[in-house]
Amino acid sequence: MNVVIVSDSHGLTAELAQIVSRHRHEADLFIHCGDSELPAEADELAPFVVVRGNCDWKAAFPDERIEEADGVRFFVTHGHLYGVKTSLLRLYYRAKETEANVVCFGHSHLAGAEQINGVLFINPGSIALPRGRKEKTYAVLTIDKDQAFVQFYDVTGHPIPGLAQTFSF
Numbered sequence: 001m002n003v004v005i006v007s008d009s010h011g012l013t014a015e016l017a018q019i020v021s022r023h024r025h026e027a028d029l030f031i032h033c034g035d036s037e038l039p040a041e042a043d044e045l046a047p048f049v050v051v052r053g054n055c056d057w058k059a060a061f062p063d064e065r066i067e068e069a070d071g072v073r074f075f076v077t078h079g080h081l082y083g084v085k086t087s088l089l090r091l092y093y094r095a096k097e098t099e100a101n102v103v104c105f106g107h108s109h110l111a112g113a114e115q116i117n118g119v120l121f122i123n124p125g126s127i128a129l130p131r132g133r134k135e136k137t138y139a140v141l142t143i144d145k146d147q148a149f150v151q152f153y154d155v156t157g158h159p160i161p162g163l164a165q166t167f168s169f
Contacts, residue, residue, distance in 0.1 A: 007106025
């Protein structure tokens with residue numbers, strides 16, 4: 001299973017369309033972790049499971065979503081309601097409440113992945129305004145049996161060296 005995860009696109013449309021076009025034949029699920037700043041009916045968001053970010057004032061997206069694919073439970077939120085810039089603790093507790101295997105979130109614009117007590121947390125960074133690095137990033141999660149592989153890409157589709165990680169699942 002392949003899952004494309006983006007966040008914090010802040011009004012970008014061409015970039016979202018390019019990411020979908022690039023991965024449409026391999027992705028089983030597209031996730032947008034909020035701050036799209038686009039209307040809910042925007043064509044560029046149609047392939048995505050989308051949540052509301054702190055900058056999504058007009059669109060009627062939910063604050064969080066639970067999606068299941070191939071037996072994997074995803075908890076998707078933007079992160080601002082869980083204080084992710086300070087700690088993942090509140091988000092971890094919510095993941096446990098929802099029995100999520102994978103948590104996808106944004107808000108901090110910092111690309112990264114880590115596993116805490118069996119729960120995989122993925123922040124794809126930002127395809128508009130990255131922090132902590134120059135590349136505008138998104139992530140692709142590949143799950144095969146008991147392995148989860150997270151690869152980060154720049155907005156043009158080039159893998160970012162040193163950010164890929166494999167986790168036991």
